[in-house]
Structure formats: C-alpha cells, structure tokens
Amino acid sequence: MTLNTKTLNLSAKEFKSDQEVKWCPGCGDYAILVAVQKAMPELGIPRENYAVISGIGCSSRFPYYMNTYGFHSIHGRAAAIATGVKLAKPELSVWQITGDGDALAIGGNHFIHEIRRNVDINILLFNNEIYGLTKGQFSPTSKTGAKTKTSPHGTVERPFHPGQLVMGANGTFFARALDTNIKHTTEVMIQAAQHKGASVVEILQNCVIYNDKTHAAITDREHKDDRQLLLEHGKPMLFGKKKEKGLRLRGLELEIVEIGRDGVTLDDILVHDAKTANPALHWMLASMEAPEFPVAFGVIRAYETPSFEDNVAHQIAEQQESSPIRCMDDLLFSGTTWAVN
Amino acid sequence: MTLNTKTLNLSAKEFKSDQEVKWCPGCGDYAILVAVQKAMPELGIPRENYAVISGIGCSSRFPYYMNTYGFHSIHGRAAAIATGVKLAKPELSVWQITGDGDALAIGGNHFIHEIRRNVDINILLFNNEIYGLTKGQFSPTSKTGAKTKTSPHGTVERPFHPGQLVMGANGTFFARALDTNIKHTTEVMIQAAQHKGASVVEILQNCVIYNDKTHAAITDREHKDDRQLLLEHGKPMLFGKKKEKGLRLRGLELEIVEIGRDGVTLDDILVHDAKTANPALHWMLASMEAPEFPVAFGVIRAYETPSFEDNVAHQIAEQQESSPIRCMDDLLFSGTTWAVN
Amino acid sequence: MKSVESIELKEVVIRFSGDSGDGMQFTGMQFSDTSALEGNDLATFPNFPAEIRAPQGTVDGVSGFQLHFGQSHIMTPGDHADVLVAMNPAALKANARWVNEGGTIIYDSDTFNEKSLKKAGFASANPFKEERLDDRNVIGAPITSLTKEALANSGIDPKTALKTRNMFALGIVYWLFNRPLRHSEEFFDKTFKKTPELAEANKTVLKAGFNYAETIEALTRNYKVAPAKIDKGTYRNISGNVATAWGLLAAAEKAGLQLFIGSYPITPATEILQELARHKSLGVKAFQAEDEIAAICSALGASFAGSLAVTTTSGPGMALKTEAIGLGIMAELPLVVVNVQRGGPSTGLPTKTEQSDLWQALLGRNGESPLIVLAASTPANCFHYAFQAAKLSIEHMTPVVLLTDGFLANGSEPWRITPMAELPAIVPPYAQKTDSEYMPYARDPETLARKWATVGMEGLEHRIGGLEKQDITGNVSYDGENHERMIAIRAEKVRRVARSIPELEAFGDPDAKVALVGWGSTFGHLRTATEELNLAGKPVAHLHFHHLSPMPSNTEQMLKRFDKILVCEINTGQLADYLAMRFQDVRTLRYNKVQGMPLTVKEIKAQVNTIIGG
Amino acid sequence: MKSVESIELKEVVIRFSGDSGDGMQFTGMQFSDTSALEGNDLATFPNFPAEIRAPQGTVDGVSGFQLHFGQSHIMTPGDHADVLVAMNPAALKANARWVNEGGTIIYDSDTFNEKSLKKAGFASANPFKEERLDDRNVIGAPITSLTKEALANSGIDPKTALKTRNMFALGIVYWLFNRPLRHSEEFFDKTFKKTPELAEANKTVLKAGFNYAETIEALTRNYKVAPAKIDKGTYRNISGNVATAWGLLAAAEKAGLQLFIGSYPITPATEILQELARHKSLGVKAFQAEDEIAAICSALGASFAGSLAVTTTSGPGMALKTEAIGLGIMAELPLVVVNVQRGGPSTGLPTKTEQSDLWQALLGRNGESPLIVLAASTPANCFHYAFQAAKLSIEHMTPVVLLTDGFLANGSEPWRITPMAELPAIVPPYAQKTDSEYMPYARDPETLARKWATVGMEGLEHRIGGLEKQDITGNVSYDGENHERMIAIRAEKVRRVARSIPELEAFGDPDAKVALVGWGSTFGHLRTATEELNLAGKPVAHLHFHHLSPMPSNTEQMLKRFDKILVCEINTGQLADYLAMRFQDVRTLRYNKVQGMPLTVKEIKAQVNTIIGG
Numbered sequence A, B: 001m002t003l004n005t006k007t008l009n010l011s012a013k014e015f016k017s018d019q020e021v022k023w024c025p026g027c028g029d030y031a032i033l034v035a036v037q038k039a040m041p042e043l044g045i046p047r048e049n050y051a052v053i054s055g056i057g058c059s060s061r062f063p064y065y066m067n068t069y070g071f072h073s074i075h076g077r078a079a080a081i082a083t084g085v086k087l088a089k090p091e092l093s094v095w096q097i098t099g100d101g102d103a104l105a106i107g108g109n110h111f112i113h114e115i116r117r118n119v120d121i122n123i124l125l126f127n128n129e130i131y132g133l134t135k136g137q138f139s140p141t142s143k144t145g146a147k148t149k150t151s152p153h154g155t156v157e158r159p160f161h162p163g164q165l166v167m168g169a170n171g172t173f174f175a176r177a178l179d180t181n182i183k184h185t186t187e188v189m190i191q192a193a194q195h196k197g198a199s200v201v202e203i204l205q206n207c208v209i210y211n212d213k214t215h216a217a218i219t220d221r222e223h224k225d226d227r228q229l230l231l232e233h234g235k236p237m238l239f240g241k242k243k244e245k246g247l248r249l250r251g252l253e254l255e256i257v258e259i260g261r262d263g264v265t266l267d268d269i270l271v272h273d274a275k276t277a278n279p280a281l282h283w284m285l286a287s288m289e290a291p292e293f294p295v296a297f298g299v300i301r302a303y304e305t306p307s308f309e310d311n312v313a314h315q316i317a318e319q320q321e322s323s324p325i326r327c328m329d330d331l332l333f334s335g336t337t338w339a340v341n
Numbered sequence C, D: 001m002k003s004v005e006s007i008e009l010k011e012v013v014i015r016f017s018g019d020s021g022d023g024m025q026f027t028g029m030q031f032s033d034t035s036a037l038e039g040n041d042l043a044t045f046p047n048f049p050a051e052i053r054a055p056q057g058t059v060d061g062v063s064g065f066q067l068h069f070g071q072s073h074i075m076t077p078g079d080h081a082d083v084l085v086a087m088n089p090a091a092l093k094a095n096a097r098w099v100n101e102g103g104t105i106i107y108d109s110d111t112f113n114e115k116s117l118k119k120a121g122f123a124s125a126n127p128f129k130e131e132r133l134d135d136r137n138v139i140g141a142p143i144t145s146l147t148k149e150a151l152a153n154s155g156i157d158p159k160t161a162l163k164t165r166n167m168f169a170l171g172i173v174y175w176l177f178n179r180p181l182r183h184s185e186e187f188f189d190k191t192f193k194k195t196p197e198l199a200e201a202n203k204t205v206l207k208a209g210f211n212y213a214e215t216i217e218a219l220t221r222n223y224k225v226a227p228a229k230i231d232k233g234t235y236r237n238i239s240g241n242v243a244t245a246w247g248l249l250a251a252a253e254k255a256g257l258q259l260f261i262g263s264y265p266i267t268p269a270t271e272i273l274q275e276l277a278r279h280k281s282l283g284v285k286a287f288q289a290e291d292e293i294a295a296i297c298s299a300l301g302a303s304f305a306g307s308l309a310v311t312t313t314s315g316p317g318m319a320l321k322t323e324a325i326g327l328g329i330m331a332e333l334p335l336v337v338v339n340v341q342r343g344g345p346s347t348g349l350p351t352k353t354e355q356s357d358l359w360q361a362l363l364g365r366n367g368e369s370p371l372i373v374l375a376a377s378t379p380a381n382c383f384h385y386a387f388q389a390a391k392l393s394i395e396h397m398t399p400v401v402l403l404t405d406g407f408l409a410n411g412s413e414p415w416r417i418t419p420m421a422e423l424p425a426i427v428p429p430y431a432q433k434t435d436s437e438y439m440p441y442a443r444d445p446e447t448l449a450r451k452w453a454t455v456g457m458e459g460l461e462h463r464i465g466g467l468e469k470q471d472i473t474g475n476v477s478y479d480g481e482n483h484e485r486m487i488a489i490r491a492e493k494v495r496r497v498a499r500s501i502p503e504l505e506a507f508g509d510p511d512a513k514v515a516l517v518g519w520g521s522t523f524g525h526l527r528t529a530t531e532e533l534n535l536a537g538k539p540v541a542h543l544h545f546h547h548l549s550p551m552p553s554n555t556e557q558m559l560k561r562f563d564k565i566l567v568c569e570i571n572t573g574q575l576a577d578y579l580a581m582r583f584q585d586v587r588t589l590r591y592n593k594v595q596g597m598p599l600t601v602k603e604i605k606a607q608v609n610t611i612i613g614g
Ligand SMILES: Cc1ncc(C[n+]2csc(CCOP(=O)(O)OP(=O)(O)O)c2C)c(N)n1
Pocket: A056, A057, A058, A059, A060, A074, A075, A098, A099, A100, A101, A102, A103, A126, A128, A130, A131, A132, A133, A134, A139, D264, D265, D266, D267, D292, D316, D317, D320, D347
C-alpha cells in the first residue's frame, strides 16, 4: 500500500475527539495517543476511513479520544471485530488498540489468528505487563516473580514475548516502540500502517499506578543508550552512547561487539534486513533482553505477502467474473426447478 | 521426572476400554490409539493415575477407548481442563488429545497458554488438516488453496505451523510423528511423557474421508526416505534411502548436502541437540517442508525447565512453612477482631 | 412382464436406511426430487448418527432418510413408514418400531447373514419375528449380488460397483410407486459428465432394480400417488439450512448491502456457512472464524462497517456468543444470530433435534438485554424468517435471534420460489450528514431505532462500545438515571416491533375451545394433527408462534378465547413456562417429548383426545 | 478547649468522598474499624468510578465510601448521609443529593477555588447555594493547608505529606463522633513498621484534624453513638468478597478437600481471587487463567481430580462460562460458580451494583440444564452461602451458581466469626471400589447424586463427557428415551435439594397481609423498611429468597398467605417474572429501580405506603 502523504492536509488536532481523556496522570497512554494523532494525518487517509477498534482495559479507552470511527468493544475481542471491519470494507484503515491482557490473555486466540491470516490491521499492543483497569493483577507478559495483587508471593509463570508469539503465528510485521519516545513511536506507526498485513507494534508502556518503572531497566537515563537498539532497515545494528557497539552473529547466537576493539570494524556489524522472509534473525532481535543485550526498537520484521482481505476480495471478484449466478433471482431459479400451472 | 519402566507389569491390553472404537475404517486415529496403549504401560505409572482429556472432534473420542480416567469435554477446552487436573494433582500423568481444529482453532488460546506456563501435560495433536467430525471444513493447518466444504474455491488462509506456534509460545517440547509409524510414535510418546513440562507431539494423521492423502507427499513409498528425517538427540541429521543425505547450516538457512559429494563428510552434518535452550535450530527443523526439504520427525525440542504445577506446589509448600495461618480457625481469628461479651 | 394392480394412494411414507456409507441420504433425495417433479407435495427428514462413519453394520452407524409424499399438502415427513428399505440388519434393528402395521419392508437379503445379524444385536436368525414384524409385507431381495451381476461386464471395479447398491434399492421403490426413472437418469448424466462410465453404471443398476421389482412375484401390485393440487408457480426442493442461507442473501440484496457471515462450523448449522461460501459471485463474504466468539465479533465489526452481518451456530456455540450478543444490544447494531438447535445440554445429542434453547435465546445473557427472537417452522419458510430476521434487525437496529433446529435444517420440502420482486423492501435507517452534529443515539420516534452511520461515511465519525451510553449523544455515561432510561428504551424498542409483525392467527375449527399451541419445527405435526382432528369432528384449533420476542400484540386475547390450551414442545416446557410468565391469566396444559425426534401426529392426536375425551 | 455538648444518637450515616486518589476508601475503613471496635454495629458501601483514576477534580473521578453505624442492628449502609466529607468540589457535586436535610457537610475549603469549581461543573462561586444545600450545616476547613502545616517540620516530602490529607478529615470526623484515635494510631504503627516516619506523619495529621475540630467554633457540639447490643462472640469486619473467599476455604477444610479456584479478574469479583491467592498456606491452588473459559474449565478439571473447584466472575464473564457450566451439569461434577453481579448489559456499568443476572443464572444455557442457584444477602453472610454452595455442590454432585453483587462484594459489616467447629459437616459422596464394576451414573436413591470417583482412585477408572450419558453406566448414548430420562433425572436431582434447605420464613408482623419480597443484596433495605413500617403500625412482612433454584418447598403456600406482594429488585423484575412463571396463582406487584445503586429504605417505605394507603 503506497499512501499519498499529506494530500488531505489533516492535522493532529483534527484527530482529537471532544471527550476528556481519563487516564491516570502520568500514564504512558497519553504519549501513545499523541503519537497516533500525529501519525494518522501523515497517512493521507480521510478521517472517516479510520476505524479504531479496542477491547477492554485502560488502553482500550483509546477510541473515545480519537475523532474517527471507533468501537470500544469487549475484553479480548478487538482483533475479531477489527477483522470483520477490514474484511467488510478493505478500503478502511483499521487500528486495533489492545493491552497485554486484552491481546495476550483473553484475546490470545484472535490475536494469533489475525496474524496468521495476515489481515491488514495495525495492532498497537500497549504492554505495561499488568492488568491496569482491574487494578493490578499480573498479565501474560509480567516478569516471572512479579508481585501483584493476584501473585502476592510472586508469579511462577513464564511470560510470553510478544515478538516471538507473532513470529510463531507466522506473522509478517513486528515492531517495538516506547511510550515516551513520541517521535519514534509515530514513525513506527506510520511504517506499520504502510505495511499491508497484520502489523503488530509492541509499545512498552508505563503504568504509573500498578506497575511503575517496569521498563526502567531499559529506559532509565543511565542505561538507555546501552540498552536500546534502534533498528532501521538497511542500517547496521549499532547502539551505545556513541554508537560504538554493535551486534554480530556467532553461529546461531547474537553477540555484542565494540567497534575498534579486537579488530572489529563497521563491516562486521549485522545490517538490518526487516524485509526478509526468514524470521531467524528477527526472532533473535525481538528476543533480546536487558541487561545482557540491548532491547530492539523499531521495525524488526516487515515481510510483504498478500493480505487476507485482499485475497478474499480477489476470490470474490474471480467468482463474479466466472459464475453464471449474478443476482438472487439467478440463484433462486438455478438447478432443478419445476413449474406448477 | 525419571520413571521406573515396567515395574507395574502392565500391558497394552489393560489400557483398552470395553467401548467399541467408532472411527471410520482406515482412519489414522486407530494407529495412534495403539501407540498410546503401547506407550502407557512402558511408563511405570499405575493405570488410575492416567487422565486422558480431550476436546471435541473425531480424535477427541479417544478417551472412551482408554481404560483410564478420561474426560471428553467441550470443543477447544481440553488444555484448560488438563491444566486443572494437573494443577490439582501433580502426581497424575495427564494426556491431552486434541485435533488441529480443537487445539489450534477454538482452543488456540488455551494451547499457547499451557505451553507458555509449561504445565506438565502430554499434548497429542492429531493433525489431519481438516475438521473431521463436522464433515470436512478447512482448519488452521489446512494448506493454502485447500478445497473443502467451506472453501469450495480454495482457502486463502495461511496455515499455522504447530511447531512454530509452540516455540512462539515459549514452548519447551515439540515432536512430530506419523500415524502409521506406530513404533516410532510410541517412542516419541514415551519421550514426551518423560519430559517435565508441556510436551506437544504433532501427529500427522490421515482422514480417509475428508482429507485423504493430505500427507501423501511425505508418506508415499516412493518419496518417504527422502522426505522424512528422523531426528535423534545427539545423532547427525541424516536421511535418504541409504542415509546418504544430511543437513548443514549455511548462515541462517538449512541446506541439504550429500555425503561424499562436493567433499561433504559426516562431520559436516548437523548433530541434533534437542536439549538446548536456543530454539533457533529447532525452529528451522520444525519448519522444513516437503518437497524442498525432508520433514522432521522425532523429538525436535526438549528443553528442561521447571514445570508450572511444580512451581505452584513449591510456592504453597513455602507458604505452609512460613505462614502462621495453618488452618481456617487461624485465619478466621487473624487480624483485627474484637470480642462482645 | 407380470400383470400388476396399481392402487391409488393419497400419501406414502418411505424410509431408506442403511450404513452411513450406504448413500441413504442420496437415495432419499433422488426419490424426493423425482416425486416433486412428478407433482407430489412432500417433506423429508434425514436422521444421521453422531459418528462420521460408525462401525459398519452396527445400530449406532445407521443413517436414515424418511420421506412423505402425497396428493395433498404434506406438512410432516410422516410418523411411521409405509415402506422401509433396510440395506442391512442394523438398519432393520434401528427402524423396526417405525414401520406401520401393514407396511412393507424391503431388505437386502445378501446382508442378512449370521455375522451381520449378531453385529446388529439380533439374538436369533429370524430378525423379523424377533421384532414382531411378521405381519408386515417383508420382501427380501439379493440386492448386493444382483448389483454385482448387473455390472459384471461393465468394466467397473468391484468396489465402485458395490457403491451403487443403493440405486438397485431405489429402482425397486421406483417401480413400487410407479415413478419414472427419467429424472434420476438425467441427474446421472449431468453429474457424471466427465465419467460417463459411472453415469452408465448407476443407470444400469437403477434399471436392474426396477426390472427386478417388475419381475419378481413377491411384488404383486404397485401404487400410484397422484400429483398434489398446489399453488401455481415455480418450485424447487429446499432444505432448512439452504433456505436460511438464501433468505439472508435475499435480504442483503433487497437492502442493498453486502452480506457478511462470520461463523464457526457446528452440527447442524454448518451447511448455512457452507452454502454461503459457495455464492461468492453474489458478493457474500463468508468468513470461517477461529471460534464462535470471533465469528460473532467479526460480524459485529462488519455491521459497524455497514454490512448485513450474520453469525450461525447451534446451542453450545450460542452459549459462547452470549457476551458479544450483549455488546450488539448495547451498540444497537444490526446482527442476525441463527441458532440451529440440537439436543442439549452441553454437547448433548449433536445430530438430533430439540427445542430447548428458547430460554437461552430469550434471556440467556447478563444484564437486562432484550432482543428480537423469531423461529422458523418449516424447512422452506426458513427462507422467509431469515429474510424477516434481517429486515427487523436492520430496520430496528438491534440483534435478532432466529431459531431453527436440526429437523428443519436437514429436512426439505418443495418450495414455491419467491422471486425477488415479491419480497418487501428493506430500508436501512442510514444517518445523514446534516449541519448539526450526528447524535449516534438519537432515535426514530416510531421505532426507537437509532440511525446507522457506517464506517467510511464522511462527517459522521463517532464512537460506540459496551459501556452504558448516554441517551442521544451515545457518550459513555455512568449516571444511574440515564442507565435506567436506556434500559427502558432498549426494552421498548424491542416491544415496538410488535407493531409491524402479523397477529397470531387461529387455524382450524372456528368454534374450537381447545387450542394446540406450538413454535418452531413442530408446526407441521401440530397443523396436520389439527386438520385430522377437525376432519374427525373434533373442535380443535392451532396457534403457532413465529415471533417469540416480542410476541404478536393479540397473543393474550387470542389465548383467552380457548378453554384448554395444549402447548406441545420438544423440550420440557419452555414456551409453556414463558406463556405462564407473560400471561398469568392464561393456563396451559403441556405435551413434551424430548427424545431427539419430532413429535408424531399420532401422539399429538392422542393427547388431544385425552383432553377433550376422544 | 471549648465546651461542647455531646449528643447521643442512635445511628449515623457518614459519606467520605473525594478524588479516586484521595484515599476515601481507606479513610472510610479506618472509621469503620474504629466504630466496630467501639462496639457499634455498622454497614459500609464503597462506590468507585469506572476509571482507575479519572481526571482529578471531575465528577466522574469521585470515589465515595458510605458507612452507617449505630446502637442497634444495622442492616444497610443508610439511604442518605448525615455527614458528608467532600475533599473537593467534584465530591460535593457528585454527592449533593445524598445529604440528609439538616445534615453536616465538611469540605476542604482550600480546594474550593474557581478552577476546581468549574471543573466540577459548578456554574457559580457558591456551590452550596447552587445545590440548595443552604440549610445544611456547612463547615469549610482548610484541610490541605493545615495538613501541609502540620507536617512542615517533619522532613516528609510535600507530595507524601499531601497524601495524608484524608487523615486530617478523619480526625475531624473522629472528634465529631467522639471516637478515640487509638485504633488508627495502632494501625499505622503496625502497617508502617519499616517506615516509622510515615506512621508518625499519619498520626500527626490525624491528631491535627482532631484538634482542629475541637478548637474551631464552627463545631459546637459532637455526638455519641453508644455501642450496640449484639450477640456474644468474637467479631471482625468483613466484606462480601472476602467472606465469599473464606466461606469457600471453610468448606474445603470441612470436606477434607483441596480448594482450587480458577478465575480471571473482573470487577467486582476480582478480590475473591486475590484473597484466595494470599492463603497458599491453607493449600489453596489459586489459578489465574488466561480467560473465563479457561478458568471454569480448569476448575472442572480440578473437580474431576477431586478438588473443591470454584470459579468466580461477574456478568460478562458468566456469559463466557455458560457452555462449560453445561458440561459440568452433564458431567455431574461439583463446581461452585460465583457471579458477583454488576450493571449490564454488556460491559454496562462495571463498578455499579445490579441484580440483573438472575435469569442468566437460572436459564442462560443451551439445552435443558437446571442447576442450583443461591444468593447471599449481606456482606457477612456471603461466608455462609459460599459454604452452603460448596456443600450442596459436593453433596449433590452438580454445579451451583452463587449470586452476589457489587454492593455486597465491596460493602462490609461486622461479622460474628463462626468457628470451624460450628459449621456443619460436608460429606463428599465418594465412590468405593467394590467387586462389581463402578457405575459412574448410578445414584444415591435419596439425593440422586452420582458417586464421585476422582482421578487417582484405583479400580474406579471411568470416562465422562458432554455427550448424553447412558443412565447408570455413563456410556455415551444416543438413545432418545434414555435422553429424556436423563433430562428428568437431572431436573429431579436439583428439585430434591429443596428437601434439605430451610423453608421460607416471614419476618415482621405475623398478621401482615402485605409482603415485601426480595432476594440478594436488597435484604438489609427491605428488612429495615419492614421493621420501620411495623414500628409505625403498618402490617407488613418480609420474605427473602436465599435459594432461587430450587426454591424452598413452602414457597407457594407462603406467598399465598398474603393479599399483596411487592417484589423489590434492582432489575426490571426478574424474580417477579420467575415467581409468575412458577406460581401462576400468585400475583405480585413490583418495585424496580436500576440505577446502579442499592434501593433506599425511604423509597421502599413510600412504595408500601402507596399500596396499603399510608
Ligand atoms: C469478559 C471480561 N473479563 C474480564 C474483564 C475485566 N477486565 C477488564 S480490562 C482487564 C485487563 C486489562 O489489562 P490490559 O489488557 O493489559 O489493559 P490495561 O488496563 O493494562 O491497559 C480485565 C481483566 C472484562 N471486562 N470482561
């Protein structure tokens, strides 16, 4: 999908609804809202063609704040509703807003199936590693050991890694962003929207009330340069304060090297190819965890393959070309019939 | 978990129930039933400690034919029920019988969550790439283009690869077996049972009625040696009529080489390590498809890490050691109370 | 050629029965089509086992197809069979008690050997005696061996040859009822265009069966069933599931909407999805979802985007959809939910019919969540009620549940095709862009339906959802008084549908003081019983509910006309309870049978007779 | 120190209100605990917004905690407040209409500035006039600034300091009702053991508030509420959700079973799971599942394996569980399903109370699927009914639905602790290995419960499932007559529970011809209204249903004793409809309010008075 940037001259303001935003002061959701409101006008899509579909959760209140068509549905089902919207009208730009609980606990099945089918939906997964709206229970992305209202002695569950799950479901697009980095998040969202297929953007989001600083190991000032790797297609995988560090492949493992040390040069550093079909390296990149590794941000995987709703539309068009049944009366009187006079 | 093989001197016969088996003549399910009935007595577990839990589908009739505890439940929910059984009584040997529809369509969410949690359940996934019981609709594993009752013009969906989904869900065990190869299937099942955690065994199963020969490209006489790779931990990955072919890694791709050709020797061939934590190679092995590659059979991944029900039990034991609340009366009279006289 | 007496009959019930693999459904459909083309009215009822192909030769594996055809209006597939075709001992065993006294049993004598008899559960070598069928007209024909013989020189392989056994049986029955072979022969020619040898084989065996019947002495007479007097028009045979699918297609075309079905396979509803998946040329989007929840949710999404949205299922799937139905009620979006009922609870008896999901449809949701509930009553009128469900859903902006059941779904009957021009208009209440802001929850004063702004309509952007809505604006509102008002509005909106639906009518004796009352698929049996009772001079009337929520506005008044009301249902009395709750002054008697099978006319009549003293 | 008059009051209602972040729930609980320890009876009612922390200063973000305490038996948290504490203008706005005439309003004058007033939706600078609260006793205190001042030299950072504002308000109220500070002080010492500076800060501010009240002239008198005369015993405050959790724990211990809860968080049921997750030392397995379906299914699995299995949820989650409940009914396994009702339909009003899931509990499933339905009536008796639900479920081998609601769940009251020794035995009907084969569906002749063979019991291996079961053997059966028999047995099994449950009792005037009828959480209000009406000489009685399926065996007979029956519910009349359906001779009047809030005693009395002429 190539989009005419800005032909409509819309601005972020026009994407703000008249409803008061009701998240807790300091919630990461605010910044994400800003990013979406900045990204949408860039896409050259008329406002009425946006459908913002959410489930239930703090994050899922999102549609109310967007001056587009919106559906705040039921817990876990945003993916299925969004699939229906997109199938029904492929010309729409469909955005799914979902939390780690909404998408990966109750909504896990719809999530993996929309990815498998490659429905062209932009899936913004607000990952705060907690159930916010119900006041602080662990979620499928909570770290093992997390003490929450339902795990007073620490969880004993192993978390999902959203990126791995996306690839396990045969996914074509996965990106990661950080709530506070509005500019980068906006860029990633535009790329997600431009990808034809199910685009999952995991946004690390801070819940100030029930899981404050869960991403701090990655985001705190002191470490962030060493613990965030901003990926760009076609660019070497460099990070560190002076971009002095990089990633190299050793066998089937990634390793961190420093340019200039042990004879390492820029040429040794892996160059990011988001578009390759082979998910092996995407998997490794998506799986990196701090503090051992930097956490990868940006578009990790963006493999193009036909989208579901296009395939469906295509097949219908084919049948409409070839089938003699062109209207209901054709069907009603087709096959074996007999007249009574 | 190490099991005393055969200490109980049970035989396959004792695992047969008195109910008449009602699958279609020629259905692959028969052979799988035999394999399970052969595997169970090998495990040294008393019969009453087996729980066989299924959902709904042809395959899910399985428990009726086993002379163990059995629960033929509702569509898609076997994983959740099995999780409850195992959590409640960790000493049981819990077997989940499920179809590609039951596990991956309606039951997809429970499936990925039992894997994520690593509940010690032996999950036998009968993959016939079709909904058998409802008479022939495509399933999430049906090949793109498959013509079925609900896809008269061919499906336009991209299938799941069960092995990929297992790894995407942070899975610890994945194996593949073939219905007709009873001996090998039996061995694989024993290994699955001995793995402490969620063990998924994908069994390629033939549905003679609605999807006959869907696995024929792999199983037919002519090609089977070239299209089946039997993996064994610690052994080189060889296949072909005379085991003359093998797999080698080139970068992040597998390639087929022939021993003796182009200077290739046995030493060049990859040696299977099912036990490593890194799923990269397991992923590649599980993803191989015929005719380009041989399809991998046997235990592809068997990474040991503590199981969910053990962790849960452990945490309870810890609390029972340390908490002053040891019975209900302790709790009832704990905290702020006051007496009225 | 022997000389035969040809006796004129008014109506006949035939039951074909055999193993699941014996092709009995196909055989039955061939006979139906031929009879329909010869001008009979008819009704059919297939009865499957729950297993795909249960062990051959066992009673559990028997598949049956019953068919009732005649000179007059046929409303049921018949209680008991005048003719039973039994392809093996198990088929006899399973159906023995369904053969009328004086009826005929045609069986494949080749299959009645010791082993098979034992497998079927017979204790002796004389199954007919064992089942007390001695007084029936029992005709053994060596169907298997004669089929083989007929194809001996055809070049057809033995396995395929054997598969045509059913055509030998059909040939016998064709002879018995003086039917031409022509229609079936044409069918084979058309179907096996690319394998003419198969067409020939089937035709040969059919003919062989026919000739055999003509030849043997056992069959000394045959029967004629004259054409029925039926309304003018073009007819076709149609099953309930196909009729449902087509009614939805027709509604979409009338409303100028794309039809979207989100569904997940489940017996006995699957064929609706399958049928719609075939008609992509009509622009249908048929989405097989990953489960029932995704199915209904995708439909809600499609509705939001402006499609006529449908989801189809059966009881257990309906249970899974109830949360999302609540969302549809709150969002006030059009949505048709079809529940093809089957035996419950839980997985229950998946291939059997039942009417036990009425309560679930009416009240099976959290919160105060009224919606429209309709029930079709015959295979063919599934078309009409599916159309109607869509029309009401769109025009009143609320989910509608359409109930059918396994009996309607698989049963079939001739249907006078309603051309599109004869169907009423469906007018979606689209919102219009005006100078004032679009108020998503402003309503039509007459219907209380809100206006529909579908995604993509410029200037009508708005947000909906499952939280309580503020009256008119549709914003989220936690205000208690608004909540109470909205609950009342949603209920009143559904109640007002009664303004546009037909009144309840009494059929039968105008002076009747006794009424038979029913809903759904018991229609044909109750109507036939009423007709027969009236003919016997019994003053009985029949009231049938197609609309269950809201009920027709004259319901109470109509019920009060009768001294005795017998509510007949294939459940433990759900409609009867519902009537008791709605109309406390109305007392009802009940007749309930929950055996996975339709009621019989005979037992209904017996019940009425005990009431009125028969 | 000023000289104050101390007036003796019988009962008082206080409402604390402020922003979600102002700690009003905590403040209310402190006052409750102190009052309880001082010997009052009491009832509390927290009222949350749906947002975690809606924008500060808006009406939507107001959180309230109402508390009713007195010298006599207190059964409701009170209709209107005698004292309102408003931490900001929004709190005043939200609660204005809930202040009694002649009541007192204490507000933080620091927050009543132009900006905040506007944010709260006031049009003028005089909010009290605007809300016509002029006749109330309005006391502005500069709570914020005095709090800051009190901690000025404490070394506490300003942000933390500000968080103790609520303690200043509490101090004022403690003075007003002559409460000692001791209990709260002890609480702080205990809670902040590791941060004594926090304990000190809270204590300082509390004391400051108390002293402030004692000092200012505005408060010229304070009040005494003497201890209530209550039954001997050891007491504790308990909320409905905690009581439910503990009742289940108690049942497990009594039955000698491991407690297993499979649950998925949902307001207002989440605390039950949270509470149980805390008590691992009692061997509870508390499993937070991936969704409601997994939750109930894991519980069914645990039940099969011999645990006391429980799942807890609220309306939308209940909708998702209905298919699996059907499986529980078919499998005849013990299972307790708790539905903490909230405002519906769909997501509805998640933090508000409602009684609109009664139909869902009774009939919201596919097929004929009766089960046991109970409803608790007060926060504390959730303990008893949770215990009872478990007992009936185990002893009758069938799922039980226990209904509570948001009002009970979050509300609390003092509870005379029932020691374990006082609770009845629970005897699981275990199967025994005998010489003859175990028949999974053979039954106890008295209860019709089947015997429970749990996985791991040697020699009792068997298979269960959702397909219809053959009577006695439990094998799969597609036989129609067996199906009908099993439907009847399952229904009769549930009906027979009526043999062991208490009869319906009439409370109040023994000669009453008018009855107030209710179920669930309206108990306290209806009972109080009845008492007050009786005191006023009105011949009214109160009937309350704790058992909704089956109903007590004397129900019809009892209802028939009255000329007029007023069924009061927080829904549109579900119990009234159910009674109409069950007892066609019984006519009822209805009083329904569905505003997300409890009924008030005042409005109930008004209703009764219009009926009997008051
Ligand atoms: C069917 C159903 N089950 C449970 C809930 C309760 N619920 C609402 S949101 C939520 C989880 C929210 O977590 P997440 O999706 O991570 O969103 P967040 O609030 O963290 O943004 C839960 C359990 C519900 N509303 N509906």
